[in-house]
Amino acid sequence: xxxxxxxxxxxxxxxxxxxxxxxxxxxxxxxxxxxxxxxxxxxxxxxxxxxxxxxxxxxxxxxxxxxxxxxxxxxxxxxxxxxxxxxxxxxxxxxxxxxxxxxxxxxxxxxxxxxxxxxxxxxxxxxxxxxxxxxxxxxxxxxxxxxxxxxxxxxxxxxxxxxxxxxxxxxxxxxxxxxx
Numbered sequence: 001x002x003x004x005x006x007x008x009x010x011x012x013x014x015x016x017x018x019x020x021x022x023x024x025x026x027x028x029x030x031x032x033x034x035x036x037x038x039x040x041x042x043x044x045x046x047x048x049x050x051x052x053x054x055x056x057x058x059x060x061x062x063x064x065x066x067x068x069x070x071x072x073x074x075x076x077x078x079x080x081x082x083x084x085x086x087x088x089x090x091x092x093x094x095x096x097x098x099x100x101x102x103x104x105x106x107x108x109x110x111x112x113x114x115x116x117x118x119x120x121x122x123x124x125x126x127x128x129x130x131x132x133x134x135x136x137x138x139x140x141x142x143x144x145x146x147x148x149x150x151x152x153x154x155x156x157x158x159x160x161x162x163x164x165x166x167x168x169x170x171x172x173x174x175x176x177x178x179x180x
Contacts, residue, residue, distance in 0.1 A: 006112070006121045014122070017089055021067045024049055032063040050074075071108075081137075090124035090143060098129050101137035101155065108143050130165070 007013055031045040046060065047053050049069035054060070055076045065085040066072055072088040075095050081102040086092055090108035094100070109124040111117075125144025129135070133147050136155035147153065148165030156172045163169050 006123055007109075009120055009122060017068070020070070024066060024069045027069075028063075028065055034062070036062070075131075091126035092129075093126070094129045095131040095133070095149070097132045098135070099133075100135045101139065103138045104135050105140045107140065110143055 007017075027045055027049050031042060031049070034041045034045070042060075042062070043054060049066060050072060051070045055074055055078070057077045058074050058080075059078070060080045061082045063083050064080065065083075067087045068089045070088075071091040072086050073091070073093040075093075075098070077097045078094045078100075079098070080100045081104075083103045084100055085105045085107075087105075087107045087109060092106050092108060106127050108127055109122050111119075112121055112123055123143065127141055127143070128146040129141075130147060130149040130151075132150050133153070134151075135141070135147075135153045136157065138156045139153045140158045141147070141153070142158070142160045145159050145162060147159065147163040148167070150166040151163045152168045153159055153163070154168065154170040157169050158172050159169055
């Protein structure tokens, strides 16, 4: 499901993802109990999680959570504050100089709205955050979103649609769109 599509929950692809989630959950548990000044230890565990070394001048403050890791692509000079979550199975790309506030959440997968399909499929879409974006504390970025260069996502905002470059996004208010 690395791109916009459905994945059947009872499938070999889903089982492989579930196995990876268990492995990465164990790795993030290990990462999040290391002493903060153990930079070498943190770098080694993050390399296992991401499948490659961190790019130059990337900062990740623990606790840090991801469910897959191999599809989290961080450019140089990315800053990720404490207690952030990256559910990256469909892919997350953070461009250069992106700053992520504490408790921000990036989610690339979900379930269909239709109640009959909900327990049988996952849906998903990649998240792309372009250069020099600031994601505020507690913001939630949903599947399939692209955030344009120099944009600011305010604290607590829920981003469900693409964000144009050099714009400010605010607003956590939920709205009922339809009923069934």
